[in-house]
Amino acid sequence: QNICFTAATTLDWIPGLSSPSQLLLELRLSSLPTSPGYSITRQSDFPPLSSEPRFLSVTGVVLSATLPSEYTQSACFHCPVEGCSGRGSHYVRLHVAGSSEAATVRPSVHCHICSSPLTEDLSLRTIAHKMVVNVVPSHSLRNSLSTPSHRHQATPIIIRGELCEGVRVGGEYSVIGVPVHTLNESSSRAFVYTRLEANNVFHVGRASISVDEAKAVLPAPVTDILSACSYSPWAFSATLAYSFAAEVVPPGAYHRLKLALLLSLASSSTPSPLHLLTVATDTTPLPALLLYGSSLASRSTQLSSTSDLWGSNR
Structure with a gap:
């Protein structure tokens, strides 16, 4: 901080x-110790609430992400008391990783000189963007077929500011952050939600289909879409589900069923094919x-309501 002040x-x-x-200096960490206490793969790996907060790292695939939303990054306050020597000064509160967003604009801010409650200047409030993503370990996706009985819990991560750029669903990232505990109280019980607020995000990779390998077996229109x-x-x-069976139903209709x-x-x-059961009131399309x-399957059987015992084998 002193070095930056001297240079500025x-x-x-x-x-x-x-x-x-x-000056506010935000340091972006590039790595953490490789000891088990600094790496998490599931919710139970978070340190207890009573422990000292520390940086943690998680590496995995983004399964879902919220749309970017706004939050108050900084707020400026001033003393409203006439005659106070601190009236002309501004008190700036900034959001830091690990703290709650309500602490930035909380009303319990007092003047350092007369101890009077400060008044916020809304015209100087700074708004930034954030998003919340759910990340699961990469190995949970690779071993999902061999261990179908296992369930993996996603880790929610809060990403703010310029770190939101480049984060996409399906991408694999390594995130360094600090745990954030949020208390949610209701009439009957109280819950503590633990999330990780990102300090830095690194792109590791993304599971993708090789276009060069697909050109040998896929038709040209499908390759162009790929x-x-x-x-x-x-x-x-x-995109493939959107245009699937366009001769039968309009494109975009029954999108989930087509997928x-x-x-x-x-x-x-495959040894364990996906079985599909469709229940609907509209039985025409x-x-x-x-x-x-x-008709696109290698083998299929159709049964009609008039002949429930004899099918047409293909």
């Missing part, structure tokens, strides 16, 4: 800078859609 005053970068305490959707591991599946049909067709040659999907 020497080069006259910040007019009116008089003390090092006016190349155009290489920015996201989910865009290809969503389930594609997953069932893709897993038909759905049988046609299921019949269209079964």
Whole structure:
């Protein structure tokens, strides 16, 4: 802080800078010790509430993410008392990792000279963006087929500011942050939610399909869609489901059912194929859609209501 203050005053970068305490320096950590106490893979790995807060690291795949929302990054207060020597001064409160957002704009801020409650200048409030992502360990996705009975709990992570840029669903990241405990009280019980607030985010990788390998087996239109959707591991599946069975139902209709049909067709040659049961009141387009999907399978059987014992084998 002193080094940055000396450089800023020497080069006259910040007019009116008089003390090092006016500078806020946020250090981005690049690594942590490899001991088990600094790495987490599930919620139970968080240190107890009574322990001293420390930086933790988690590496995994982003399963879901909220839309960016606004929060108060900084707030400026001043003393409203006439005659107070601190009336012309401004008190700035900044959000730091690990603290609650309500502490930035809490009303219990007092003047250091007359101890009067300070008044916030809303015109000087700084707004920034944040998002919450759920991360699961990378090995849980790789071993999901071999250990189907295991359940993995995602770790919620709060990402703020410029760290939100580049974070995508399906990407693999290494996050360093501090735990944040939020108390949620209700009429009958109280809950403590533990999340990790990111100090730094590193992109590790992303599970993707090799376009070069797919060109040899996929038709040209499908390969073009795969190349155009290489920015996201989910865009290809969503686009393919959108245009699936366009001759039977309009594009975009029954999107989830189409996606389930594609997953069932893709897993038909595996030891544990995906079974699909569809229940609906509109029985006109759905049988046609299921019949269209079964025509793409290597083997299929259709049973009608008039003949429930004899099917058409293909």
